[in-house]
Amino acid sequence: MSMKHRMTSWIAAACMALPLTGMAVTAEPVMIGLIYPTPVADVGWAKQLDLAREAVEEAYGDRVTTRVVENIPEGPDAGRVMNQLVADGAKFVVLGSFGYMNDGLRLAQRSPDVDFIHASGFRQTENLGTFTARSYEGFYLTGMAAGMVTESNTIGIVAAFAIPEVIAEVNSIALAARKENPDVNIRIVWVNTWFDPAREQEAARALISQGADVVFSLHQDTPSVVNVAQAEGVYVVNTGSDMSAHGPDAVLGSVVTDWNSYFVEAVGKSLDGEFTGYDERGGLASGMVSVAAWNDALTEEQMGRIEEVEAALRSGEVHVFAGPLNDQSGTERVAEGEVLPDPEIFGMDWLVEGLSGSLPQ
Amino acid sequence: MIRLPWIAEPRIGRTGPRALLAPLIAVVTTVAAAVILMSSQGVAPSRAIWQLYIAPLSSLYNLSEVLLKMAPLLIIAQGLAIGFRAKVWNIGAEGQLLLGAIGGSLLPLWFNDSVNPMMLPAMALCGMLFGMGWAALAAFLRTRFNANEILVTLMLNSIALQLLYYLVSGPLRDPYGFNFPQSAPFPPVAMLPSLFGMGRTNVSIIVALLATVAAWIFAERSMTGYKLQVGGVAPDAARYAGFREKRAVWLSLCIGGAAAGLAGVFEVGGPLGQLQRVVSPGYGFAAIIVAFLGGLNAIGILFAAFFMAVIYVGGDMAQASAGVPYAVNTSLQGVLLVSYIAARLFIDYRVRWRRDITQQGVN
Amino acid sequence: MGTTLAFLLSGTLLAATPLLLAAIGELIVERSGILNLSIEGMMALGAVVGFATIMATGSHWLALGAGGTAGVALSVLFAGVVLLALGNQVATGIAVGILGLGLSGLIGKSYEGMTVAPMKRMPIPVLSEIPIIGPGLFNHSLLVYLAPLLAVGLWWMLRSTRIGLVIRAVGESPESAHAIGYSVLMTRFLAIMVGGFMAGLAGAFIATVSATLWSDGLIAGRGWIVVALVVFATWRVDRLVIGAYLFGLATIAELLVQGMGISVPSQLLTSIPYIATIIAISILSMDSRKMRLNSPASLGRTYNSTA
Known part of the structure; x- marks a missing residue:
């Protein structure tokens, strides 16, 4: 040079x-x-x-x-x-x-x-x-896992409030678990609080006593339910963070939400003066939702099936709420060959066919 | 048997300027506690005091926030003090506030596209009636069954909260609100107009000041107010004067309930703009503190409400600007009232050492 | 079905125990004529101090003791203001309660969302082998058995001992009690200390034995339920025990019924204890003779022990 x-x-x-x-x-x-x-x-x-x-x-x-x-x-x-x-x-x-x-x-x-x-x-x-x-995508995968590992064929769900986000997750769990294991029976307790760890734990224990050997902790902010599952020797799936430290044997998988790349992107746009208000809904594909801490109890074959579905969900080849889908009363909600549009997923106020109990008012 | 080395004799009659001593002691204690607690959180004492007590008054916007916060405290405390002076212990203002918020929400939710300018007055009336009705339950049980109003109003607080939860997640839920437990937003006619366009302050502070004037006139210049107070201090004398205890109970609880109900309307029609699960950050309880802090006196309560509002806003600001946990603020509220009540000893009683009395002999 | 029934029993006991513990304390306090409305704050402080202790030492018993002690510390303040400064009991209770909640949030900040290992259970030999009832009633940590025994002890104390007599006399009429030579001040002070210890213990029980975690807001209104329970029981120990277990039963039954796929109006259920309390106190107060029998007539009234 x-x-x-x-x-x-x-x-x-x-x-x-x-x-x-x-x-x-x-x-x-x-x-x-x-x-x-x-x-x-x-x-x-x-x-x-x-x-x-x-x-x-x-x-x-x-x-x-x-x-x-x-x-x-x-x-x-x-x-x-x-x-x-x-x-x-x-x-x-x-x-x-x-x-x-x-x-x-x-x-x-x-x-x-x-x-x-x-x-x-x-x-x-x-x-x-x-x-x-789109946490429901993560719950679809963990719902599959729950259907695979349950021996009592009973899955319990401790749910905070019957808002669309949570309802979509309940439905997603039910669809996935039943697809893996048609005999599965799903029990739901709505605790109607965002925050009462002692009550959440009572709900988890109630479900376990009714035979649930996998418990889902939907939108509980503390490891309350994870803690109970660890003590009672059942599996648990939780929302938000990886809580396996609080239930090393019990956590079947944690549905983790990761806002990092979205925040970095949004702040970046703002710094460049290019931010406009938009609606960001991320799922498995964008990495906003992922499942962490898969339990070792899942066999290689089972994990293989889960990963297959995960890849299909990521690519958009498979959709959680694809028709035909009926609600509890048997009314068709999504026709064969169609998928539920976003506004209806995020405004969901019905439970899928086969789930018992009605939504709390 | 233990004999305390001092004697506390009740003071009779007006306390005069000495009454200012208790709030002074309370404020000094609270500031001292603030310095200690803030330092424990790694905030320099001078900065802590600035954040808590001066920053809330340092700008027009902050002052408007103080006034916004002060309005419900002032309205409720004036209502409660009337009852407290008559020794009717309504501690259910929190529940009465919630009922007022519910009652005040019905009209704007039923007539959601209304443009009728009478909407706000109608809401206020409706909310006051709801709050009054909730308190009247306690008055009825007290006068009919002799049930202790402290305990009944306390229970009614918890029931009111559950009622609110039921309504916002059921009958009054926003049909277009994605099932979130909250009502539809109110139409513009149901929103309190803001004051001089400064921040979020609205006409509620004017109403609160008017309520203060009314409470002062009621207590100092009206026969009913006088009788109520006498009934509290000397029930026998009141009975002699032909004033029925039952009437005092009804009056006290209804006034307190209506005031709290009005404050509830001002919350949903003011900063909230809808009915939701969280309507009050404990205004009903804080107002009890304010009523006592103001010495159950209409003018004293005015200052007490202002001071409490400053602490509230200062606490929020300290958290936002200096990272001081909100728990510090909660603790300071406790310190403020505890030290005030303790200091009242020297105002309501004449405290003397026994030793001094025996030296003086009996005269 | 068997495990469900067993849980109905064990869950009831576990939910009711902290309520019963705190309510035993509050009943003594109220029987002496003092209304302590700071239970929620005392439970919260007891919970966080207990949790901090177990994090530091790993010992459940130390944690429970520390929680109780924290309750006592707050009680000293309450007693000082109410008994010596002659402060209004309602206002003082609310103020001390707020202080307790604030301090608990402050101390608990670094423990937010952490969990600890559950306390070792003490299955009762033979009895714990019985199907359903065994795991339901006889496989718990010691305090769960101790709570009803404490209640029985309290019943006996109030009824048959001199201390019980003095407490009742002081609560009935401090003036008369003073006249016949009882120390109103000392009696009430000790009653408040016991009440504070029990509330702190109950809080520590929730944090370290039943929930085994700390989070701001853990007590979630249970302190107010305790106040309601004592009134619901109309200051009688037998009704207090029944009330606490009934409340626990209702809580657990609601969750089990939901799990069976039957929807329940949960807000109405949550309100029932409060509604029941209002009804109970109204019925009791209606008959002034019956009221005299158990209710401390001087409840909430300031008594000047220097005069």
Whole structure:
């Protein structure tokens, strides 16, 4: 390489570096505010959001700072906290709970220069996007596993509230487990609380006493049900985080939600000034949903079948809610050859045929 | 047998400026506790005090948040204090507030596309009636069956909460709300107009101030208010004066219930804009603190409500800006009231050492 | 079916035990004429201190003791304000309760969502071998058996011992009790300490024995149920025991019925204990003679023990 050539490449490199160093000196880091409904614990909903916050910090380094406000109930105070974050200069705000919707929408309207993303919401604006995980896809896989390992042919489900997200997961478990094992019997207890660990545990024990040897913990934020399953010697599938540390023998698989790449992408767009409110729904394909901590009790052959279905779900070749599908009353909900459209999945208010019990009001 | 080395004699008559001593002691204790607790969380004491007590007043927006928070506390506490002075212990304001929120929500949910400007007054009336009716249950059981109103109103709190849960996840649930346990959003006519366009403050604070004036007139200038108070201090004298205890119970609970119900309407028609599972962050209980902190006096309650609102808002801000856990704030509320009640000893009683009394001899 | 019935029994006992423990304490306090509304806060503080202790030592018994002690610590504050500063009992109870909840959240922050190993069970020989009843009633940790025994002891104490007599006398009329030479102050102080210990113990039981985890909000309103229970029982120990187990039974039965695929109006079920309490106290208060028999007449009234 000639001297001249070296020179030019050096100059080019310097020129390229200049704007970067210039930015690092002059630009203030952009503040990202996050509001969680619960305290950040070892595991759980807030923990997963916080992992994504760390991913954002890692991805953008000095360009961003983050500030977390945790344990903010969905009430009249949530509005003040998010206002405070914006007043303190946050340019990107993560609203970590469905119940922050109205305050969030109002604030987003008033603060056009701030970008927002809102968990589980269904309304988007110019500067407010929403994000939801297709956890039902993960529950389809774990539902298959449950159908494979159950010896009592009874699967129990401890479910928080009968909102569409949870109902879709219940249906997904039922469809998968029954496909693997047509004799399977599914029992559901709605605890009607987002948070009462002692009651969740009582529900799990009740289901186990009724013969369930696999218990699903749908949207319990603490390892309450996992803990019971470990003590009682049954399998458990939980939501949110990998909880196998709390039930090393019991966890059949954890349906993990991973917001990292979505947060990094959304913050990136915001930093570049290209953010517009959009609806992000990720499943197995985007990695937003995955199953961690598969139990060793599953044989290689069984895991092979699960992985086959996982690949098919990822590629879109197979759909969880593909017809023909009937509801409890036998009415056809999805015709042969069709799949349930998204708005109906995220507005689901019916249980699939064969499930007993009605939805709580 | 243990004999305490001091004597506490009840003071008779007006307490005068000494009454200010208790709130002063309470505030100083609370600030001291704030410094200790905040330091334990790694926040410098000066920053802690700034965040909790000064920042909430440092900008127009923050002040508007304080006023927003103050309104329900003030309304409920004024209503409760009337009963407390008559020694009718209504601790069911939380439940009465929830009933008010439910009652106030019915009209905007039934007439969801209404543009009638009478919507808000009608909601307020409906909510007050609901709150009053809930409290009247306790009044009925007390006057008819002699059932202790403390315990009955306490139980009614828990029942009201379950009723709210049932309604928002059933009959009053938003049909287009994806089955989430909350009602449809209210139409614009059902929303309280905001005040001078500053932040979220709305007309509820004006109503709360009017309620304060009304409570002051009722307590200081009206015959019924006077009789109620006498009935509390000296039941025998009241009976002699022809004032029936039953009437005091009914009046106290109905006023308290209506006030709490109104506060409930202002929450759903104000910051919330819909009926949902979480309507009140414990306003009904906090208002009991406010009523006592204000010395059960209409003017005192005004200041107490303001102070409590500052602490609430300061706590939220400290959490958002300095990462101080909200539990610090909760603890400080406890410290504030405990130290205030303890300090009241020196206002309601004349405390003297026994030793000094024996030296003086009996006179 | 057998395991379901066994669970109906064992689940009932497990759910009822912390309620019964705390209610035993509260009953003593109320019988002495003091209304302590800070049970929820005392249980929460007991729960978190118990949990912190077990994390540090691994011992369930130390955890339970520490939880009880935390309850006592908070009780000292409550007693000081109510007995010495002559503060209003309702307001003081609410204030101390709020303080307890705040402190529990603060202490518990670093333990959020953690779990501990369950306590060793003590199956009772022979009895635990009986089908259904054995695993249902006779295979528990020691405190589960101890709670009803404590209740029996309390019943006997209130009825047949001098201490019981003094407590009842003080609760009935502190003025008369003082006149015949009983120390109202000391009696009430000790009663409040016992009440605080039991509430803290109950909280620690939930955190380290039944739920085996800590999370802010773990007590979830059970402290208020305890207050309701004591009133529902109209201050009688036998009804207290029945009430606690009935409540536990209702909780567990609801979950089992749901598991059978029958939907239940769960909000109505949750309200039943409170409605029952209102009815119970109304019926009891109606007859002033009956009311006299068990209810502490001076409940909630400030008594100046220096005068």
